[in-house]
Amino acid sequence: MQLTRYARPLALVLSLAFVAGCSSTGGGQAGDLTGIAGGSDRGADATSGAEGRGVGSVSDGRAGQMADADSRIPQVRTLYFEYDSDVIRSEFEPMLTAHARFLRANPNTSVVLQGHTDERGTREYNLALGERRAGAVERYLNVQGVSPSQVEVVSYGEERPVARGQNEQAYAQNRRVVFAY
Amino acid sequence: MNVLKTTWLAALLMLFTSLAQAADLTIEITRGNDRATPIAVVPFADGDDLPQDIAQIVSDDLQRSGYFEPLERGAMFARPASSEKVRYGDWRALDVRYLVAGRISREGEEISIRYELMDVTGEHRLLGETVTASRQELRDAAHYLSDQIFEEITDIRGAFSTRIAYVTSSGIGDDTHYALHVADADGRNSQQILASDEPIMSPAWSPDGGKLAYVSFETERPAIYIQEVASGRRVRATAFEGLNSAPAWSPDGRRLAMALSKDGQPEIYVMDIASRDIQRVTRNPSIDTEPAWSPDGRSLLFTSDRSGGPQIYRLDLASGEEQRLTFTGNYNARARFAPDGETIFLIHRGNGGFQLARQDLESGRLVVLSDMGQVESPSVAPNGTMVIFATQQGGNGVLGGVSADGRASFRLPAAQGDVREPAWSPFLN
Structure with a gap:
């Protein structure tokens, strides 16, 4: 985990750079991000009810597309991690940015970040690792301007696997952080 | 404990406690100890109509300990019911060191179990006692016999009348x-x-x-929580x-160490x-978890x-001094003390x-004891002779155990589902 400790500040720096990049590209970028988020089949767990939540909170005079993007909970709610790592993979940065954008636009909405690990190693230690993973996502959101009061971390460690089996495929699906709105 | 009693969440428990018996765990010996002492536990006379086979329970207990290798019943050509009927030469010929024999008798609802332990080499009786029990208490009575026999021969207190808690x-x-x-130490009578x-x-x-502390995510x-095992009453200790x-x-039962x-x-x-x-006792910008008390209550082991x-690591509670204990390999976690x-x-x-x-604390030498899949959650028997743990078999979580010297091992598979996180009770009698 020594690497991870150095990687964490690095991830924060990168995320700051990413935010900066976003803000300079304007509204078109936001639409693209939403498109990416919605396009993944991993968003299958999003229910229509959840999508509809928060619509009523949008009442300002922004363009319709923007308001729509800000009012919908991004459909991709799960990001995955490497073994024994809490480093946020670059492929999930657009997804996190979409969640950050949604949470900024809906300050009364809160989210629980559920941290999970694969089954290898001891249960209580994995509980701590799951919390570290979810904490990395929390910091990423905070750096992007999401209020800490909107985000809570709950680690489940290895207790709630979505895939069974002693193989890398199952392990990879279980090493995750889930946005639970 | 008055504070606790006033806040027991008895009503909540009614929702969760089930009277239904879950499927028991069954023992599979995976590795015998080649230095185990040969013993014969003869089927007890007049016990055929009992709901439990007392001699078989005793034999299984002794075998699971890793200290004994019981003789198969098929190899017994005599079935003495008492020490007077034993012809020692016959048992010496079978290389048996110790012999257990007994007789069942009944008085109304009460069942009497008369048992004796014989030293075959010395040709004399070591132990003789009569135990009474109801039909429901027969397994408990058998485990009591195992405890007496085990202690008489090894000078170590038996831990067969203990229980295990586990999660499925x-x-x-x-x-x-x-x-x-919660089940008996042999996996039976699960509740x-x-x-x-x-x-x-x-x-x-x-x-x-009397109580179990555990972590529950029931509020998401x-x-x-701390729960009384017998009554099911419980209280939330931290949130x-x-x-x-x-x-x-x-x-001393007064304090709980925990990771927050x-x-x-x-x-x-x-x-x-x-x-x-x-009171916070560690201060380090890293993960500190999995505390375990030393038997004298003066220090804690923990994973960091x-x-x-x-x-x-080991933390001395009085001085606050911390000492790293493990240096072999890059992953050592969830340590537990032996009773010594x-x-x-x-x-x-x-x-x-x-x-x-x-790991021996004096020398620092680490010895691997198990050879099963993904072992975790070790729990030490109160007499220190065995360690029970969670492992994998055929993609399912099962409980496993190994003798403290690593020579003998066993599994406790369940009929279905995952079993894990065994916790061995202290002595209960």
């Missing part, structure tokens, strides 16, 4: 169900004491054997923000159970990744994956 899960994803069970659709973790026995946040995990009772992350990262805290006052990966305080058992990742290891 079934299903996957959102459709997972969890339960906490579900809590069920939930959210994870249950880390059961830990109070030193008097982790919290530590801090963040992790509430790894409860461990102090030897309310101040940021997981740290070790000690709670005074009566007052609920908590402050060196880069998980290793075992001179040896620790822990999970070690080596060439064979995650396995149970024993």
Whole structure:
């Protein structure tokens, strides 16, 4: 985990750079991000009810597309991690940015970040690792301007696997952080 | 404990406690000890109509300990009911060192078990006693016999009349169900004491054997609960923000060590159970978790990744001094003391994956004891002779055990579902 400790500040720096990049590209970028988020089949767990939540909170005079993007909970709610790592993979940065954008636009909405690990190693230690993973996502959101009061971390460690089996495929699906709105 | 009593959440328990008997665990011996002492436990005379085979239970107990290798019944050509009927030469010819014989008699509802232990080499009786029990108490009576026989021969107190707590899960994803069970040390007489659709973790026995502390996510946040095993009454002990995990009772039963992350990262805290006052005892910007008390109550073992990966440390509670104990390999976690305080058992990742290891504190030498799949959650028998743990078999979680010297091992598979996180009770008698 020594690497991870150095990687964490690095991830924060990168995320700051990413935010900066976003803000300079304007509204078109936001639409693209939403498109990416919605396009993944991993968003299958999003229910229509959840999508509809928060619509009523949008009442300002922004363009319709923007308001729509800000009012919908991004459909991709799960990001995955490497073994024994809490480093946020670059492929999930657009997804996190979409969640950050949604949470900024809906300050009364809160989210629980559920941290999970694969089954290898001891249960209580994995509980701590799951919390570290979810904490990395929390910091990423905070750096992007999401209020800490909107985000809570709950680690489940290895207790709630979505895939069974002693193989890398199952392990990879279980090493995750889930946005639970 | 008055504070606790006033706040027991008895009503809540009614929702969770089930009277239904869960499927028992059954013993499979996976490795015999080639230095085990040969013993013959003759079927007890006049016991054929009893619901339990007393001699078989005793024989299984002794075999599971790793100290004894019981003679198969098919090899017994005599079935003496008492010491006067024993022809020692016959048993010497079978290389048997010790012999157990007995007779069942009945007076109304009461069943009397007369048993004797003989030294075959010395040709004399070591032990003789009559035990009475109801039909429901026959297994308990058999385990009592095992305790007496084990102690007479080894000079070590038997731990067969103890219990284990463990967690089961079934299903996957959102459709997972969890339960906490208590069973006899041989996996039989299992009773579900809590069920939930959210994870249950880390059961830990109070030193008097009357209560279990555990972590439950039933509120969708982790919290530590303390439950009376007999009555099912319970109380929520902690519900801090963040992790509430790894409860461990102090030897005097007054305090609970635990890992909380309310101040940021997981740290070790000690709670005074009566007052609920908590004191933080580790301060390090890394993970500190999995506390375990030394038998004298003066220090705690814990897992920390402050060196880069998980290793075992020892904290002296009076001085606050911390000392790293493990240096072999890059993953050592969830240590537990042997009752003598001179040896620790822990999970070690080596060439064979995650396995149970024993480390001598004086020499620092680490020895791997298990050779099963993904071993975790070790719990030491109160007499220090065995360690029970969770392992994998055919993709399912099962319980396994190994003798403290590593020579003998066994599994306790369940009929279905995952079984894990065994916690061996203290002595109960």
